[in-house]
Amino acid sequence: MSAIRGKIAGRTLGAGDRLPSIRSLATTMGVSPSTVVEAYDRLAAEGLIRARRGSGFYVSPTVTSPLALTEVEPRRDREVDPFWVSRQSLDADAAVPKPGCGWLPPEWMPEAALRRAARALARTDASVLTNYGSTSGSLALRRLLLTRLAEDGIEASINQLMLTGSGTQATDLICRFLLRPGDTVLVDDPCYFNFRALLRAHQARIVSVPTTPSGPEVTRFEQILGSERPRLYITNSALHNPTGATISLQTAHRLLTAAAAHDLTVVEDDIFGDFEPERSPRLAALDGLNRVIRIGSFSKTLSASVRCGYIAGRADWIEHLVDLQVATSFGGPSPVATEIIANVLAGGSYRKHMDELRHKLTRTRRDVARKLQALGIEPWLTPRGGFFLWCRLAGGQDATTVARAALEENVVLAPGNVFSVSQTAQNFMRFNVAHMSDPQVWDVLRRALKGTPRTIGA
Amino acid sequence: MSAIRGKIAGRTLGAGDRLPSIRSLATTMGVSPSTVVEAYDRLAAEGLIRARRGSGFYVSPTVTSPLALTEVEPRRDREVDPFWVSRQSLDADAAVPKPGCGWLPPEWMPEAALRRAARALARTDASVLTNYGSTSGSLALRRLLLTRLAEDGIEASINQLMLTGSGTQATDLICRFLLRPGDTVLVDDPCYFNFRALLRAHQARIVSVPTTPSGPEVTRFEQILGSERPRLYITNSALHNPTGATISLQTAHRLLTAAAAHDLTVVEDDIFGDFEPERSPRLAALDGLNRVIRIGSFSKTLSASVRCGYIAGRADWIEHLVDLQVATSFGGPSPVATEIIANVLAGGSYRKHMDELRHKLTRTRRDVARKLQALGIEPWLTPRGGFFLWCRLAGGQDATTVARAALEENVVLAPGNVFSVSQTAQNFMRFNVAHMSDPQVWDVLRRALKGTPRTIGA
Numbered sequence: 001m002s003a004i005r006g007k008i009a010g011r012t013l014g015a016g017d018r019l020p021s022i023r024s025l026a027t028t029m030g031v032s033p034s035t036v037v038e039a040y041d042r043l044a045a046e047g048l049i050r051a052r053r054g055s056g057f058y059v060s061p062t063v064t065s066p067l068a069l070t071e072v073e074p075r076r077d078r079e080v081d082p083f084w085v086s087r088q089s090l091d092a093d094a095a096v097p098k099p100g101c102g103w104l105p106p107e108w109m110p111e112a113a114l115r116r117a118a119r120a121l122a123r124t125d126a127s128v129l130t131n132y133g134s135t136s137g138s139l140a141l142r143r144l145l146l147t148r149l150a151e152d153g154i155e156a157s158i159n160q161l162m163l164t165g166s167g168t169q170a171t172d173l174i175c176r177f178l179l180r181p182g183d184t185v186l187v188d189d190p191c192y193f194n195f196r197a198l199l200r201a202h203q204a205r206i207v208s209v210p211t212t213p214s215g216p217e218v219t220r221f222e223q224i225l226g227s228e229r230p231r232l233y234i235t236n237s238a239l240h241n242p243t244g245a246t247i248s249l250q251t252a253h254r255l256l257t258a259a260a261a262h263d264l265t266v267v268e269d270d271i272f273g274d275f276e277p278e279r280s281p282r283l284a285a286l287d288g289l290n291r292v293i294r295i296g297s298f299s300k301t302l303s304a305s306v307r308c309g310y311i312a313g314r315a316d317w318i319e320h321l322v323d324l325q326v327a328t329s330f331g332g333p334s335p336v337a338t339e340i341i342a343n344v345l346a347g348g349s350y351r352k353h354m355d356e357l358r359h360k361l362t363r364t365r366r367d368v369a370r371k372l373q374a375l376g377i378e379p380w381l382t383p384r385g386g387f388f389l390w391c392r393l394a395g396g397q398d399a400t401t402v403a404r405a406a407l408e409e410n411v412v413l414a415p416g417n418v419f420s421v422s423q424t425a426q427n428f429m430r431f432n433v434a435h436m437s438d439p440q441v442w443d444v445l446r447r448a449l450k451g452t453p454r455t456i457g458a
Numbered sequence: 459m460s461a462i463r464g465k466i467a468g469r470t471l472g473a474g475d476r477l478p479s480i481r482s483l484a485t486t487m488g489v490s491p492s493t494v495v496e497a498y499d500r501l502a503a504e505g506l507i508r509a510r511r512g513s514g515f516y517v518s519p520t521v522t523s524p525l526a527l528t529e530v531e532p533r534r535d536r537e538v539d540p541f542w543v544s545r546q547s548l549d550a551d552a553a554v555p556k557p558g559c560g561w562l563p564p565e566w567m568p569e570a571a572l573r574r575a576a577r578a579l580a581r582t583d584a585s586v587l588t589n590y591g592s593t594s595g596s597l598a599l600r601r602l603l604l605t606r607l608a609e610d611g612i613e614a615s616i617n618q619l620m621l622t623g624s625g626t627q628a629t630d631l632i633c634r635f636l637l638r639p640g641d642t643v644l645v646d647d648p649c650y651f652n653f654r655a656l657l658r659a660h661q662a663r664i665v666s667v668p669t670t671p672s673g674p675e676v677t678r679f680e681q682i683l684g685s686e687r688p689r690l691y692i693t694n695s696a697l698h699n700p701t702g703a704t705i706s707l708q709t710a711h712r713l714l715t716a717a718a719a720h721d722l723t724v725v726e727d728d729i730f731g732d733f734e735p736e737r738s739p740r741l742a743a744l745d746g747l748n749r750v751i752r753i754g755s756f757s758k759t760l761s762a763s764v765r766c767g768y769i770a771g772r773a774d775w776i777e778h779l780v781d782l783q784v785a786t787s788f789g790g791p792s793p794v795a796t797e798i799i800a801n802v803l804a805g806g807s808y809r810k811h812m813d814e815l816r817h818k819l820t821r822t823r824r825d826v827a828r829k830l831q832a833l834g835i836e837p838w839l840t841p842r843g844g845f846f847l848w849c850r851l852a853g854g855q856d857a858t859t860v861a862r863a864a865l866e867e868n869v870v871l872a873p874g875n876v877f878s879v880s881q882t883a884q885n886f887m888r889f890n891v892a893h894m895s896d897p898q899v900w901d902v903l904r905r906a907l908k909g910t911p912r913t914i915g916a
Contacts, residue, residue: 037810038806038807041806041809042805044809045602045803045805045806045808046601046602046605047605047608050605050608050609052609060605060608083781083784083785086593086789087781087784090590090784090789094585094589106585107584109584109588111587111588114587115581118580118587119577121576121579122573122576122579122580123573126565126567127564129569129576130762130763131552131561131762132548132762132763133548133763134548135545135548135549144503147503150505151508165765168786168787176659181639194784194788198785198786201634201782201785278512303588303794304588304589305586305588305589305591306587306792307623307791307792307795323655326541326544326548326655327541327652327655327658328626328627328630329623329624329626329630330624330626331544333765334763334765335763336761336764336798337765337792337794340794346500346504347500347503348497348502348503349496351502351509352495
């Protein structure tokens, strides 16, 4: 391989030139033909050379124009819309601090258990490594999930539960099933920004209800149901994103009573539920999976790389949703993914991991809140759990301007209005406390707040 | 664990009973408390017992009603519609022979390379195991794909290529981007049944053009473009599913000329391309990714479990499609999946695997064709590659009736009309030659053809 690389680098071989035949190079180098074949195949896989079937190997025509780095970096001139935080935080280099992102750093995740699961994967049945999964997803993982649902007071049967490619895909499938373009959907204000992006993709009409520390403002909720007739309400009832609010039992009851009166379906996204110190009321438990559809995933607690979500709901709806997932994804999540997740969950170390995570987050939330307060940034709520602090900036500062200034210095923040349908959160910012240990974050934040961001290159 | 299991089985502990405290059981058993914690956690993960936070462990209330098997078996009474083959073949037990399915058996896949890739995964960076991927998917895999596209004569830049959750998701994203409910879409007749299911989900109006051994009937294609004004044409130009037909250069040229005249966008699904003995013309290569969008995946050649597809097309369209994938899936395919696929592709053994696979399939197609002919089942075409034989049954036999009879004897077949928009393939059947080595398949097929299926239990 290095011999060929050298010839190409030194221009002895140019773009489009035919490489020596396998037999002749093997003789020249004193190695076996199979060694040359493997070297050529690896160079071909790298793109340096190309195989033409039946005619040998050639230097790639593009070999002189390696990929420019500018082509693969995220663009900074994007509009600050519901996609802004996703784009900037998903595509930023690993080294870029991301207090705006919605997940935990790798060192907070159960790395050892995931590595054990990957090793077990290497030894599992060949069919798990090569075959499509079943249409509802791994039976073993669904059984584990039924147990966990039961711990939340949600008694479901196996045909009320399906696995999906991710939590987002779970919401997407439900929207495809229940919504037609122009239908009205109710969300919280503020709410997870990707609900807004997803509902735009469905051409839904979006209305919103203000969030209070104990759930949606319930009188307003009742009014909206009467006046706007939404088809769907999407919410996090436990540790709401971005505020950290948790619904009270009374609010949950009034909300479901109003939902029944107006035939509203509720999607309860329980993605942060495992971060609670003790279980709060769940809409799905009160309702018994009648008009509430429960969704969730493992992205925040176990791995965001291993993609898998789930939907629990009425059995007749699940049957339709399974068909819809076949039509649009040809089945459920990867059997490789469900094998890894089931392995970690069944291994018995998950509960300990979550206990430790909750304790670590309690300390970190307290420390970060104190440091933010010193900058005049005030948490709107002291959340019971999770890794978000939803904060008001001091003195009417505009969060979008601050986030743009921070991005110029390579720090990704999450300005309030990306979460707000009514665009009334311009002075708010969501901070992910687990991504704020780097002193650079605080330096950049201080400068950005002062409205004197360092210019690029200075 | 076995002590607790024994007590539950023997009814010493009943549903809802509290388990001994960790400390007391540790003392009784003479083990450490951490051993008891781990045993309880594993039993909880299995669903036999449940943890209540802060209050100990209890026997599950559902412990006396284990999952009935009938709940998880695929239903047989389903309508024979475009979902029929997917449902029956995805959800059937591994032991059920599936000559109707659209993938290769595990022993035909590169199992050793996949196991190596899983072992490498266990040693990779923690961020690959725990983080979301970038919005366009792994840069390493996209670079490998650019090389492979170039071998097909498709020169694309990195911002013309995105990874998706699967090949089906690639098609789905394109439909979401380009179609509105009621738009007309053109497919081949016959075509891959899931195109029909997918387009139904998009509420598209579906029209079809007859397939010939050298691609779509091109005069009819031109007429349909004039009269029906389809927005999109979805096809496999190489080793078409289900017929095995391959487009000729002349047909490709006329097709693209008509497409330009009527501003038609073409989705070329190249999923079977790697099974060709030598490369045939590609619409995407002729067109230069202008109005042709190329999609593909690794499900047929490398692994259907490790979910990943791709889209190559106009850079401005890819940018929108990436946003749409963020909104609906929060990013591209799992980094775990792309790491495994890139590892196998870059390892250099993939080309050899495909060479062997092609030779094995050539022999198998010939042997199966001969055996089918002995039953009066005639291949419509002798395909240049791949694993399908599209065949006409003898004497006007109805393929749906034959498939239903075979299913009663636990063999999944693929009757012609699930592939046919015009419902004119009632005498055709698609056979997957790699799933026909079991003599039971031939016994069942013979009986089903005779119209005398064995009754259940006989």
